Amino acid sequence: MTMDWLIDWTLSSWLGFLGSPGAFILAAVVGGLAIFGLVAVHAIVAVYVERKVSAFMQDRIGPMGQGPGLHAGKWGVLQTVADALKLLLKEDIIPALADRRLFILAPFILFMGAFIGFVAIPFAPALVLADFNVGLFYILAVSSFGVLGLILAGWASNNKWSLYGAMRSAAQIISYEIPAAISLLAVVILAGTLNLQSLTAAQQGTILGFLPNWFIFQNPFTFMAFFIYFIAAVAETNRTPFDIPEAESELVAGFHTEYSGMRWAFFFLSEYANMFIVCAVAAVVFLGGWTSPLGELLSGPLWGLFWFMVKVIFLVLIMMWFRWTFPRLRVDQLMNVSWKVLLPWSFINLLGSALWWLWRS
Amino acid sequence: MTTIIFWLLAGFTLAAAVMVVVSRRLMYSAVSLLFTLVGIAGLYIFLWADFIAVVQIVIYVGGITVLILFGIMLTNRIESVNISHDRVQMRYGLIGGSGLLILLLIMIFRTPWQVLPAVEPASTIDVIGRMLLIDYLLPFEVASLLLLAALIGAATLARRKR
Structure with a gap:
């Protein structure tokens, strides 16, 4: 657009x-x-x-x-x-026994995964770089480049801590992608579109005159889906309490142990870019994106940008709050949470949301 | 402009595909395969198949390539860095490969291709969803059953015997 x-x-x-x-x-x-x-x-x-x-x-x-x-x-x-x-x-250090080419390539693949997702994010009513029909699915898809970047970084470093970190990270991200995607589907059923602009536009107005017409307030299932998505999103960005890929007390720094200087900074940049993206998706899908929380009041292109950024930054702050309050999960606990708690509940949400849609229409 | 991007993308895909075959190290082959698959996803976009392109990335980049990389990482001890593969039976491979190429070329030029007008469809998702879940529901479900069986089979085989 x-x-x-x-x-x-x-x-x-x-x-x-x-x-x-x-x-x-x-x-x-x-x-x-x-x-x-x-x-x-x-x-x-x-x-x-x-x-x-x-x-x-x-x-x-x-x-x-x-x-x-x-x-x-x-x-x-x-x-x-x-x-x-x-x-x-800072001096750029590449370990002598590292696989040089892949070592250099890995941070770029990781960063690319975080970077190209921004193309589809609707910042304001007319401010989205590319407005396409499969926007939501696209953002979920390109995040998988991140996993590849992590695996390559861990493998190319030729260091056991890095390799462990990479494998943990890949297992974790792949596990948590599933509840995250299914939670988003609960909303997609109601909206009938994967286009992020249409998803946002469908959330204008109010429910009962005071609640904003956001998907989080549409029905109990989407309300729960928001929390499942957000927990899974924290896990996908490898942040505490789900930061076992880089658990410093066991793995030094996980997949980026051997990186220094600017290459390390790219890992850092992509972590924060990923935080922004998952929070932006949560804001667009559940919290109304650029729509105003006050109904028609304070809405417009510039206010849209303002509300969008407020929502994203609020969610980013919650992620930071998580990081400094919760202890890290163990590997088995982490897998239990994903497969035995979040996944069944997200299936219930999907079914419930579908039934709700049938009942309403 | 579209033509230039198309040729760049096609060249990128082909170069990556060649790298898959000629790379000496298995890991490089896997990474080149990743780029090949991304290039193919780009080519789908030129056919206005946006959904298929994204599915290509989810399944082949996010799933299959990760699986291949995992396979390479887990089957070799990390100390043995010499992960490489040799070219074997170059002559027979060349004969078989060029035979297949000629066959495919004949097929491509002989088939009366159905040419669609170059108009962007309104939405591809609706049509695909309707096809998969209404018109072709049974084959779709049978395929998923097959995949489920394969999954359970793999889990059973991989399970340590007690």
């Missing part, structure tokens, strides 16, 4: 001499840079917030910017910027 608009704009403006291939490349570059900017800014802000949130939860003060050397600003707001600079300047 925005892509088409960019191409049309380029062709009709003074840049028209570029012709259609040039306009296409320009639009793709502009879109890609916009996404990358969002991912980078989100990661920088989120890392700072995470440090502060964790500090407040543990009764510390977190980064404050005192001390010699690079000054991190008041309240340590420049801490992540300093960290990013450090990572850029």
Whole structure:
């Protein structure tokens, strides 16, 4: 949608001499840079917030910017910027016995999986890079590149901790993808579409005059589906309490033990980009995306962007809250939660939601 | 522009496919296979088969390639880094391969292909859903039963005997 608009704009403006291939490349570059900017800014802000949130939860003060050397600003707001600079300047170490090519390739595959998902996310009524019919399914599908990136990173490092981390991670992500996808299906049945813009548009208005007409409030089954999806989403991003792939007390750092400098930063960027994506999917599918929680009040393109970001950031903060309050699960507990608790309940949700749809129509 | 992207994508897919065959190391073959499958998903998009393209990524990239990588990782001890495979029986392979290629080429040029007008369909999902769950429900269910049987069989075989 925005892509088409960019191409049309380029062709009709003074840049028209570029012709259609040039306009296409320009639009793709502009879109890609916009996404990358969002991912980078989100990661920088989120890392700072995470440090502060964790500090407040543990009764510390977190980064404050005192001390010699690079000054991190008041309240340590420049801490992540300093960290990013450090990572850029750090020596890039590739272990002698690592598989060099795959070692270099792995972070890019991982990051690509997180990066291309942003293409389909509807930020506002007219702000989505590509508005296509299978948007939701597409986002779920490209997240599987992440698994491959992790496996390759773990294998190429030629380190047993990395390999264990990669295998745990793959098993975990594949297990939790299933309840997550089935929970989303409970909503897709009601909406009858996989297009993220139509899904959002279907949630405008109110129920009973005061509740926003979001899918989470549509029926008890979608209400439960939201929580199942969110738990599974936390597991898919490999964050505590589901962070056994990088459990530092057992595996050093899991699949990214051997990575340093900028390559390591890519693992970090993709973790935060993945957090954004799963929260954005939750916000679009269950919490109304860019629709206003106040009915017609405060709705419009810019307000849409505002509400969307508020919802996503709220969910990201909840993920951070999880990380600093819950202890890590064991491997067997993790598999039990997925296969014996979340999966049966998500099937019940799917069935219930389908029956609800039959009853209403 | 579409033509340029199509040829780039086709070239990418073919190059990755060649890499699958000629790579010395098994892991590289598996990774090249991944790129081949992604390229094929891209080619589906050119046929306006968006759903099939995404399914291709879910099943082949997210499922089969992960399974292959797991297989490679688990069947070799991590200390034995020399995971490679040799080219065997080059001559017979070449003869068989080129024979198959000629056969396929003859078939491709002789078949009267049904050419559809290049218009984007409104939605592919509705039609596919209707076909799978109404028109062809029985074959669909039989296929899923077969897969379930294979799954149980694999689990039984892999289970450690007590």
